[in-house]
Amino acid sequence: MKLQAVKGTNDILPEQDARWRSVVDAAAEVLGTASAGRLTTPIFEHAEVFEKSVGDSADLVVQKEMYTFEDRGGRRLSLRPEFTAAVVRAFIQHGMHTRPLPVKLWSAGPAFRAENVQRGRYRQFHQVNLETIGNATPLADAEAIELLYRTLARAGLTRHRIQLGSVGDPEDRAAYNAYLREALAPHAAELSEASRERLRLNPMRVLDSKDARDQELIAGLKRPLELLGDEARRHFDAVAGYLTAWGVPFEVDDSIVRGLDYYRRTAFEVHYVGIGAQSALGGGGRYDGLVELLGGPQLPGIGWAFGIERVLDALEQEGRGEAAVEGPVLFLVPLDDAAVGEGAALARRLREAGLRVEFAYQRRNPGKGLKDADRAGARYAALRGGSERERGVWQLKELASGEQREVREDELAPLLQAGAPGATKEL
């Protein structure tokens, strides 16, 4: 056990590939129907892209959860811990504000955080991300949330739940934080150590505490939703209204909080019961102000991301784990040395025609060859030795039924291409 993948990173094996692709394909399909274009950005950026956007109090920075390093030119670079800042950077760099607004951009790829590992939490993980930049209406929020819900449904999930909240406008947030500080100050000594720290840096996050004593202290307090200003309140109600009208199931969650500073108003998460402690499949929210913060025009935005590994975990809970790896349609078995080259050449031609064909690399006897074909998962095997060569044919055998007949080489492609059921009957 000498060399192995770095802690918190995973190999995606061939048998997992189909599931993986199906999730990304679901996103491409669903998000495409909403005219979102796919944007692929580098996996690393100048560190300041994330540092500026994320805010000083965010854990990403404070707890050094970013993989930041210096390259040979002395540039400080960071592996992306999330997509939003990088997408916004690309949006600004390419002058996308001149396109018809809003601009919808989706992405998929790895992200990195230097955290400790557990189920559903890895150091390299993968996300599907969507950003809608340039529209501040509640309709844009509802659209984004609906797309998130539908993408996951399309990927095969049936038991994911949307939780909707609001962190308010900056003034609301400031007011609520002040309220919390005041309300909790007398009990500060009773709070857990972590929560005392939160109270100092980002009081709202105290609501997130899983400490039983903390929860008791919090129980009687007002929630962020109760202290929303009029505009934020109307915005929230409108988003909820659209979702209800569209039949997107959701629950109001009055304790949704964001670790990142740039969120305003709408905040939401998708959860799934049964995938361990990290039950959030994804989350997102509105970030009016971020584009400007990163040096772009004053444009609002809303976006979300979900974790592909967590979705795959959830799919497994629903009994939709690894799909069987598809075998070749045809497996060619050379029964003598001359047939080895003939088989390879035939395979090449059939592959050129788009068929999935495999062959034995050396002469086999029929028993071995059929065994090879069987284990490769092939549907048909074709054998050829001296007597077949004389007649210019291959013995084509359907493995499942055992039916066999002689076919000329030029008959093979049309026969196999005719498709599974038809070809079977012909035999």
Next chain:
RNA sequence: GUGGAUGUAGCUCAGUAGGUUAGAGCAUCGGAUUGUGGUUCCGAGGGUCGUGGGUUCAAAUCCCAUCAUCCACCCCA
């Protein structure tokens, strides 16, 4: 960073009152079967017992350290 559990073959695991060459099932390869597969039977290859140190005549087994994995805290995807 903190806490708990676990590290024996590619995989799932046996194997402790310490005792010769460390086992099974599955998987792999070969043979039974040099022109017809899946079942079955036979055989083979594959192990620094996570790593390092200690105790002992003797360590997979006991002690210490260390690393890794899993789960949880924290935080989040």
